[in-house]
Amino acid sequence: MELDRIEDLLKKYNNAETSLQEEAELSTYFKSNNVAPHLAHYKALFQYFSEAQHEEFTKDVPLNTKRRYNSYGWISVAAVIVVMIGLYVPNLFGPSEEELKQQEEAQLAYEQTVKALNLLSIGVNQGRSELNALTMVGENLNQGLDEVNRLHHFAKTKNEIFNLSN
């Protein structure tokens, strides 16, 4: 009786005329243990269908991927800004205290060298005036020598006179 109905349903099933309820009926029949031997091959089919219903999608879906920016672009922009700030800011604030100190030290060193050079030049001038004195000494010497020559002449003429008188 039941078997007749099942066979009838199977015929309809193969012609795709069964409703969902009728298919559910077939499914429960083939899940039971008293399946007629000549229909045994359907058992695997319905078993497969009911088990295939339980396969699940377990992977996560990354829903926010679209919102991720291309951050490297912004990093390069930031780097350029940092470099420009690095170049402009020292100029904007003028020379720093340390630089002022260095400048003062340089000024001091310059003035000291100027002083030293002045002292040196004074010494050189003194030396030159002393050299002048030396030349004067030289002139006096020459004068002395002339006078010695004159004395010599005088002695010569005196001798000649002596000779004549003898």
Place this chain on the structure above:
Amino acid sequence: MKQVDFVNLIMPFKDKVYRLAKRLLVSREEAEDATQEILLKLWNNKEKIKNYKNVEAFSMTMTKNFCLDRLKSKQAQNLKIVHSNYTDNNSSLQKQVEARDSVDWVSKIMDELPEQQKIIVQLRDVEQYDYDEIAKMLDMKETAVRVNLSRARKKIREQLTQTHRYGIR
């Protein structure tokens, strides 16, 4: 629409999308990628989702088209999707399904069917949609769906009786 709402919306049918994708693409990884892709597409168009009458049916149509495109592009490259589901960490259930020989045969027989019939058998016998729903999803007439389904079922039955007899002999 917030993320929570969206997840609640897709929850009832994301597995169905995945199963249809796996039916067509065979490989589990491919099917997972396809499912991800489809759910992301839905998420990106979340503003328009409210206008759709039946998001589930729409998603199933999208899945079908996406997978067929995928298959076509693979064939154009002269590559066939080869599944590598040999080590299955997914679920013990999956193992149970595929370990049993006769049940495994059914899945092999279904892999042999033409795409259209695969889709229809999947939607009807596994997901248990009504004929008119399937007809809408596939943009076919209901009678055409029935004809295809009946052909597919007959083919499966023939193959099954053959292997069954072979097993007995």
